Amino acid sequence: MTSVTTRYPSRERRTRLRDTLEGYAFISPWLVGFFAFTFFPILASLYFAFTDYDLLSPPVFTGLSNFRALLRDDLFWKSLGVTFQYAFVSVPLRLAFALAVAMLLNMNLRFVGFYRAVYYIPSLIGGSVAVAVLWRRIFMKDGIVNMILGSLGIHSEVSWIGNPRTALLTLILLAAWQFGSSMLIFLAGLKQIPRSYYEAAHIDGANPFQRFIHITIPQLTPLIFFNLVMQLINGFTIFTQAYIVGGPSGDPMNSTLVYALQLYKKAFEFYQMGYASAMAWVLLLIIAVFTALIFKSSYLWVHYEAKEG
Amino acid sequence: MNYRQTTRILRSVLTHAVVILLGYVMIYPVLWMIASSLKENSEIFASASLIPRVPSFEAYVRGWKGVGGVSFATFFGNSFFYSTMATVGTLLSSSLVAYGFARIRFRGRAFWFTCMLLTMMLPYQIVMIPQYILFFKLGWVNTFAPLIVPTFFGQPFFIFLMIQFIRGIPLELDESAKIDGCSRFTTFRHIIFPLMSPALVTSAIFQFYWKWDDFLGPLLYLNRPVHYTVSLALRMFSDPTTSTDWAAIFAMGTLSLVPIFLIFMFFQRYLVEGITVSGLKG
Numbered sequence: 001m002t003s004v005t006t007r008y009p010s011r012e013r014r015t016r017l018r019d020t021l022e023g024y025a026f027i028s029p030w031l032v033g034f035f036a037f038t039f040f041p042i043l044a045s046l047y048f049a050f051t052d053y054d055l056l057s058p059p060v061f062t063g064l065s066n067f068r069a070l071l072r073d074d075l076f077w078k079s080l081g082v083t084f085q086y087a088f089v090s091v092p093l094r095l096a097f098a099l100a101v102a103m104l105l106n107m108n109l110r111f112v113g114f115y116r117a118v119y120y121i122p123s124l125i126g127g128s129v130a131v132a133v134l135w136r137r138i139f140m141k142d143g144i145v146n147m148i149l150g151s152l153g154i155h156s157e158v159s160w161i162g163n164p165r166t167a168l169l170t171l172i173l174l175a176a177w178q179f180g181s182s183m184l185i186f187l188a189g190l191k192q193i194p195r196s197y198y199e200a201a202h203i204d205g206a207n208p209f210q211r212f213i214h215i216t217i218p219q220l221t222p223l224i225f226f227n228l229v230m231q232l233i234n235g236f237t238i239f240t241q242a243y244i245v246g247g248p249s250g251d252p253m254n255s256t257l258v259y260a261l262q263l264y265k266k267a268f269e270f271y272q273m274g275y276a277s278a279m280a281w282v283l284l285l286i287i288a289v290f291t292a293l294i295f296k297s298s299y300l301w302v303h304y305e306a307k308e309g
Numbered sequence: 310m311n312y313r314q315t316t317r318i319l320r321s322v323l324t325h326a327v328v329i330l331l332g333y334v335m336i337y338p339v340l341w342m343i344a345s346s347l348k349e350n351s352e353i354f355a356s357a358s359l360i361p362r363v364p365s366f367e368a369y370v371r372g373w374k375g376v377g378g379v380s381f382a383t384f385f386g387n388s389f390f391y392s393t394m395a396t397v398g399t400l401l402s403s404s405l406v407a408y409g410f411a412r413i414r415f416r417g418r419a420f421w422f423t424c425m426l427l428t429m430m431l432p433y434q435i436v437m438i439p440q441y442i443l444f445f446k447l448g449w450v451n452t453f454a455p456l457i458v459p460t461f462f463g464q465p466f467f468i469f470l471m472i473q474f475i476r477g478i479p480l481e482l483d484e485s486a487k488i489d490g491c492s493r494f495t496t497f498r499h500i501i502f503p504l505m506s507p508a509l510v511t512s513a514i515f516q517f518y519w520k521w522d523d524f525l526g527p528l529l530y531l532n533r534p535v536h537y538t539v540s541l542a543l544r545m546f547s548d549p550t551t552s553t554d555w556a557a558i559f560a561m562g563t564l565s566l567v568p569i570f571l572i573f574m575f576f577q578r579y580l581v582e583g584i585t586v587s588g589l590k591g
Contacts, residue, residue, distance in 0.1 A: 020416045022493050026409025027421060029402040033462020038428050041439035048438065055442065104328060109321075117577070118332040121339065124573055127522040129540040130562030133547045134342045137555065144341060147357045177335070181584050188585040237432045240524040244544060263434055268529065273438050280434045287432055 048277035055271050066278035076279065078254050079262035085168060086258060087235030090175035095227060098182035099220070103212075105183075106190045116187070123180030132174075132244035136161055139170045139245075161245060164255040171245055171256060175235070182227050189223045190216070218303040225302045229294055233287055239264065259283060339566075346560035353555055369564070372557035376545045377534035381561055384542040391453050391527075391538060392520040398460035399467055399516045400509055406463040407471030408497045412483060429465045433525070441529060455530045456523075460516075467512045473586065474508035475501060511583040514576050518569055539565045 024031070049066055051059035070076050101119055105112055125131050138144045139160035146156050160166045193215065201211045239260040242250065248265070250257025263283070267276035345353045346368050348361040375381045409415075410422055444455040478501060486496040502509075527538045537545070543565060547558045573580060 023413035023415025027406045030406040030463030037459050041436040044439035115328050125566050129543045130565045142354050184584045284435050
């Protein structure tokens, strides 16, 4: 008897040890990758941020000088401003389009599957270089946009991508054009709102606008919240479209010089790895602050079903 | 026909008209690119019409010759190789890791899981430079290794997607396999892995199509035209200082979108599910 009672816990402990070993064996690919490609690189990046490093000679510790240089660098501030403008205009615009079209397609329409596909296609191909090249061409002086405006009687001789005042706008439009993924998410969300809510509101005499404000929006806030966080991060790190539409130097007159582009140039054109690492850390801090702000504020505006029950 | 029916039909016609008109505006740039690839250069910027005067595939022939003496056959081959290898790596490693997180209770699981979720929020820029230095020191620059090897170490986004899926598979299956004497790995290999196929297909589609479109990775690591992927080649091809053969550029641009369209047509269901389940970016 005693042998049974003493063997029991030890067998349990053995299986627990076995589970732990097996668990680590299964996650080991990620664990190794995490240390090799994320954790140590982050530490290295933190170290480089305080050094002068040109890739060929060893890094030289310089303390805070990269950060001081950053604060005095006009291009750093310019790129920060361009990125904020881009993110804070394109993300809300994209979400608004996504919601509007999702509501339109949520009506009982024939061919709705086909329409959904048509609206999703720009997002499907939006990340490709082909579309960025196309976009650049569309907004040139003799491009299709001016051609269409001309046929409507609005004669414009400006090159949209060549004008510092409108170049960023073309990038924002490109982002807004690709609202498809958010639209699909909103569409799925809309389908989950119980019809009875709308019927009850209808009986109470609420008009369509009131129903939208008091039922649709609150029910979608968890999705809006999630989309806002993810797209803001994407917006802050936009690179490919800017590189191709505005060109590698952020032309004209740095009007499309987004943050990631400036960082890339510092690292891989000027080989100022330390300075670029400092920029990467500033970017990380900015993203962390905004993500935290959205998370903190979510208690005020994100509506979860569980709270009501 | 009474009044109510009339207004209903009118409303339906109006809605369709709005949806179609808006849809046309959305899709017009893409149609215009495809149409332009079939036009002559002189015709492209002469009218906004989508119908070429005399459709011709000459631009495809000119474009296929490529840049720097390397043809698009090489670029497409490179893109297929790189995207396929990255997809294989992601599926093999991420499914293994997902099974570990979803099915095995081990010490530290919650901690590592949180770490993994946090890395999904990290901007690539924070690891870009040290990773480049690492691969530079390993002598991997100008090879596909920096773009492929990391995918064999699990990708958090796909691991997360697969975990969610595995949680929907009944636990009894694992337990009965255990009673039958299956090891953990056999259970994974012969029972869970085959059952995961919807999640695997979804992940494969996304990974292939992200890698196909990827620009920054190839830009960092591939500097010789023989290694260029389609994205890189298109960018070089359309460099405003060297080329103005827009019909050829649009022809190659159109071709570069073909694999993506094919995937979309055949796997639409998985794509839409993947987006709505995970709430992905676009």
